[in-house]
Amino acid sequence: MKNPSAKRSTKEPVTAQSATVTLDMVAREAGVSPATVSRIMNGTAVVSAARKEAVDAAIAKLGFVPNPVARGLAGGRTFSIGVVTQTLDSPFYGSALRGIEEKLLPLGYSPLFVSGQWNAEVEAKCMDVLRSRRVDGIIVLTGRLTDKALKNYAKTMPIVVTGRKLSAPGLAALYCDNVEGARLATQHLIGLGHRQIAFISGDPQHPDAAERFQGYRKALEEARIKFDPALVAEGGFYEASGLQAVGDLLASRKRFTAIFAANDQMAVGAALGLSRHSLRVPEDVSLIGYDDLLSSLYSNPPLSSVHQSAYELGQLAADVLLQLLSGEKPVFQVPAPRLVPRESCRRLAV
């Protein structure tokens, strides 16, 4: 009886609104119709100030939180956004997920993360799950789906995809310029006097891999350095493959003074491989990666890399999807890749 307005709370647990309070209850409490409550919650129509006040009070008092599930059924939108990533434990995509979550949550949207495992079939299943969950839109981080499939999905709901050049109604593609990034990295090595530059490629199935290879060749060409196929080793974007690739390179007895690995994870593997052969970075071999993972800053020596912020990319993707959702024609600009020179590269001694 301490507080007359709180008589309902007597038997309720410490944390309020534990028993589900519905929109109907709010309506009754405020003495209006459910429709009016809904209108106020969504700003769908103008309501008299008096009623609005009463409803707001009732909402506060009861601690009403609308049920997204029911909202989904009734309104056709679930306020949830599907996000197809490839693995949940990737240092690169992890940041993207964080960026996405940060943008979405404050706006009442929940991201629904699923991972495609770099496998087109699994990815297709992911899309199905998301569709069955009635997400309002989907963000696809790169992935292996065909452009055509993606366009098809876009007919049903807004889609944002990263790492591609693509355009279709209801579809926005956030292309990251891998060619340019790789060119930058290679050019950096060339600028330091290197001429024999090995390249550890990524998984050949991966679109990024091909582009980064292109960038490598482009830089060589610009510097009039003849491309030598013996200097490229195939990797798979993971640490182990970088280690392996260095082994292959060394075994071929082809001379090189620098290595450009198509991502940081492989570069780290490569660094270990070099050290296994008593080769020091950067004294004996300069090394540069791609992605600028947080951990690269702390590798030994700190790894030079190409920065393409996954975090910002994630934020941007979320933003663009939100624009798409609100029916706007999305305008956006993917930040350009940026060279981050650190201690793993050094000028070639003459």
Added chain:
Amino acid sequence: MKNPSAKRSTKEPVTAQSATVTLDMVAREAGVSPATVSRIMNGTAVVSAARKEAVDAAIAKLGFVPNPVARGLAGGRTFSIGVVTQTLDSPFYGSALRGIEEKLLPLGYSPLFVSGQWNAEVEAKCMDVLRSRRVDGIIVLTGRLTDKALKNYAKTMPIVVTGRKLSAPGLAALYCDNVEGARLATQHLIGLGHRQIAFISGDPQHPDAAERFQGYRKALEEARIKFDPALVAEGGFYEASGLQAVGDLLASRKRFTAIFAANDQMAVGAALGLSRHSLRVPEDVSLIGYDDLLSSLYSNPPLSSVHQSAYELGQLAADVLLQLLSGEKPVFQVPAPRLVPRESCRRLAV
């Protein structure tokens, strides 16, 4: 006309069931009532073989996929599981998320990941979001919520929490023995002849940090080595803090021959710090971490660590929650931490 049974597919897009197919439609197609279809989908009751066949055929033909949203509203369960992690881009928790997803997806459950940012308030909000989304249960990865709060939540729905000792109805706690793990690490160094062993602690707010510190002291005690507070530096579980801590340690001019960092990320930072001071690992200083991140295998030199598989932990958490959901009393066993000696530690020269 190639396939007579596919005549409907003429005007449909390549990927079937793009237009939403409802249970009602299946019922009509099969010439039965919606209830019967529902019964067959859920195995709720026995139905005649004839009808079952007809319904199965209709389902296949139409490509019917039940709508989880509607299911949630009607049946009270959403087949989605909330997962509270701390950050989406943590190498350690990332593996746990992967383990959870792998267990849940095949059973028709979708994990709903939200991140608490190591902040009790944010985490509480996460719980609210999950509750409002009507998840069937929640997995909390460590986190900062009080045990009491957790028990309270458990009254509403099944909860599995990792990294705690705790017991309550509807609540299962997967405790990881950090004390033992840290003891193992320290003991390993002692066994190699080290007596001056520095300790880089984790974020003091973090429960794991305190326990690992305990384990460190316990091992010293067992070996009758006097604990020296001057040998412990405070870190924060991130690379940067490891770097910083080594600086502090070195600045104190206190002699030490080995370092135990309370996690691998700090150990990597520490390694860089040592190298900045021209100290080699393991020739001058032995170094061991905790968590056994995948990347630790490829750090230079490969980092000794304590293995506590986040991946398995995630799988286990999902399993246990599933048990809870099915009303069973969960039985489980958290795998014990395991020492993983690698090249970053060496026997102290006499």
Added chain:
DNA sequence: TTGTACGCGTTATCAC
């Protein structure tokens, strides 16, 4: 065994 009818919590479409 099978079908009917209602409820889940909300939004949208009407009339008023």
Added chain:
DNA sequence: GTGATAACGCGTACAA
């Protein structure tokens, strides 16, 4: 402006 009323897609008592 505001309030009934009908969906939304499915589960489930209840009746048959």
